[in-house]
Amino acid sequence: MxxxxxxxxxxxxxxxxxxxxxxxxxxxxxPVARQTDLHIDQAKAELLVARGAFDPVISAYLSRKRFAGTNYYQQTSPQITIPTWFGIEIQSGLENLRGSRLDPTMTAGKSSYIGVTVPLAKDLLMDKxxxxxxxxxxxxxxxxxxxxxxxxxxxxxxxxAYWLWVRSYQIFKIVENTVLINQRRLDLVRQSFQNGETAAIDTVEALAxxxxxxxxxxxxxxxxxxxxxxxxxxxxxxxxxxxxxxxxxxxxxxxxxxxxxxxxxxxxxxxxxxxxxxxxxxxxxxxxxxxxxxxxKLKFQMLLPKADFTYNHLSKDYGIVSSEYLTPFFDNNYRYGFKFALPLRLSEGRGxxxxxxxxxxxxxxxxxxxxxxxxxxxxxxxxxxxxxxxxxxxxxxxxxxxxxxxxxxxxxxxxxxxxxxxxxxxxxxxxxxxxxxxxxxxxxxxxxxxxxxxxxxxxx
Missing domain, CATH: 1.20.1600.10 (Outer membrane efflux proteins (OEP))
Structure with missing residues (x-):
């Protein structure tokens, strides 16, 4: 029904x-009303996609080189990165590096780190x-x-559509009732003609x-x-x-x-x-x-220089927060980096x-x-x-x-x-x-x- x-x-x-x-x-x-519900569901899905940009990410890097009987290096580096709402990224990881031909800037054996990357200009107040x-x-x-x-x-x-339908029905009922009235009138005129009270032309008038x-x-x-x-x-x-x-x-x-x-x-x-x-x-x-x-606000960030600072606290073995390696930030057991970039004319940003x-x-x-x-x-x-x-x-x-x-x-x-x-x-x-x-x-x-x-x- x-x-x-x-x-x-x-x-x-x-x-x-x-x-x-x-x-x-x-x-x-x-269907159109139901279809709009689908649009709402689609918007919810898009919201879920956007929230995914703040999901923690687990990654790992595995690499090994052995040549002519020499074990150059073998590296295992798992890492977790946690984005935050304020543009700061927290990262922590483990490293296991072994071999006879290692990069001297790398730390042999087991080590760990925890640190942050902080935007100092662009992406500080707003990012993608x-x-x-x-x-x-x-x-x-x-x-x-x-x-x-x-x-x-x-x-x-x-x-x-509804009120047109109502109007057409009500007008039909008016005409239908008028037809009934005129049908009775025709019957009366015909009876009057048969009784000799009216002329024959009146029946034609009533019928018409x-x-x-x-x-x-x-x-x-x-x-x-x-x-x-x-x-x-x-x-x-x-x-x-x-x-x-x-x-x-x-x-x-x-x-x-x-x-x-x-x-x-x-x-x-x-x-x-x-x-x-x-x-x-x-x-x-x-x-x-x-x-x-x-x-x-996001486009305004393109007018600012790219200036990111990264700091990592380092530990031997896998004791990331071991008290043995806890020192002031720039005293010992640390690694930091600073990256700066600025387009000279800022043409894209201004545009x-x-x-x-x-x-x-x-x-x-x-x-x-x-x-x-x-x-x-x-x-x-x-x-x-x-x-x-x-x-x-x-x-x-x-x-x-x-x-x-x-x-x-x-x-x-x-x-x-x-x-x-x-x-x-x-x-x-x-x-x-x-x-x-x-x-x-x-x-x-x-x-x-x-x-x-x-x-x-x-x-x-």
Missing amino acids: LYTRSAGQTRDSIPELNAEEVLEIVRKHH RRAALKQARIFNTMAVTEQRAVVNNLLMDAMD QLQSFQYQQNERWLEFQNTGLELSAFLWTKDTEPYDLPVTVIPQGGWENEEAVKNFNTSLEELLSVANKSHPELQIYDFKLDALDIEK EYRKAKIKIESTRLDLDQKRLSVQVKVKSYYNELTNLRNQIALQSNNYINYQRLVQAEEAKLESGESSLFLINTRENKALEAQQKLLELKTKYFKTIYALQWSAGLLAL
């Missing part, structure tokens, strides 16, 4: 569907590992926000009017079927199978008193404030700016840093444009909603007046002061007014959902 609801079997056991049920189905089962991890965390959070943005748009598309409405009924039924197909595109089962909405399913009765919309916020000031703070499409730009700011600043400026301009676009949409739908309220009130009175004209014309016909032609004319106008009123009402509800969508609230 597409959905299960105890109240789903209502009048005469006819299954009904309301707007909130459509939204729930789309949220849970639509820290930048990648920080950006991965941002993108992981941004993936959830992107999901909200995608689902927000998807739900609005579903509401467009009935056939006109029967034609409209067929047209409206086709429209209801086609809008049902468009709505079906958003309806999927829990097994991710497309679901064809049967024509036996109809909009829920009392749709004009949709309960869900009563809880929607329709205050312009509040909607603008909420949209500015939490609209997913605006938040995405905030995340992008945060990631670009990290990239700018990369400038590009990073341009990206930030461009993204900020995009954010300003998107913020304005969101505000315009919110205001536009709010104005439309306000106008629709007034239009519905006017059209309701217009429809009531046309109904009165039809009733008055029927009363005049009974007293012989009118004609069937005038009644049909009045009835056509009343039908047009009723259909127009229905279109305004369905558009009103769709606009309420569009107002929530424009503020980024539909996916919440």
Whole structure:
């Protein structure tokens, strides 16, 4: 089943569907909504990859040379390297070196060491590992926000289809009811003709009017079927199978008193404030700016010289922290190195840093444009909603007046002061007014959902 609801079997056991049920189905089962979950999982995987740059690394170097019966050297050097968040690397290892032709700078026999490598300029405040991890965390959070943005748009598309479906069904029911009225009217006119009370041409007039409405009924039924197909595109089962909405399913009765919309916020000031703070499409730009700011800090490091200092404390045998070899840092049993490099023109560094600043400026301009676009949409739908309220009130009175004209014309016909032609004319106008009123009402509800969508609230 597409959905299960105890109240789903209502009048005469006819299954009904309301707007909130459509939204729930789309949220849970639509492939696009599910695909966004995969994007979140992918962002989590990228975060795990970035964290891997801080994993301790165990390595080993094994080497041996023997030539013409002479054992030149045999070296075994296992090592563990531990990266830290502050750019400092801790390393510790063992060495076992034997042979008759050893490098005099190397220590024969068993030895061990523990030490650090410290960046003194470039990579001190930011390096690729820290930048990648920080950006991965941002993108992981941004993936959830992107999901909200995608689902927000998807739900609005579903509401467009739903309210078109509701409108086409309700108009079909209006025309269907009009057909029944005209069928009874034709029967009465025929009976009056047989009784000699009316002319034969009146039966032709009544039949022509009935056939006109029967034609409209067929047209409206086709429209209801086609809008049902468009709505079906958003309806999927829990097994991710497309679901064809049967024509036996109809909009829920009392749709004009949709309960869900009563809880929607329709205050312009509040909607603008909420949209500015939490609209997913605006938040995405905030995340992008945060990631670009990290990239700018990383590119700034390219303007600094590469100056790394490495210090290792040395011990005989494998007693890395043996008290026998503990001495002040630069007194005995140590090895250190200092590496310095600086491009003379810093062309690459200046270019990369400038590009990073341009990206930030461009993204900020995009954010300003998107913020304005969101505000315009919110205001536009709010104005439309306000106008629709007034239009519905006017059209309701217009429809009531046309109904009165039809009733008055029927009363005049009974007293012989009118004609069937005038009644049909009045009835056509009343039908047009009723259909127009229905279109305004369905558009009103769709606009309420569009107002929530424009503020980024539909996916919440």
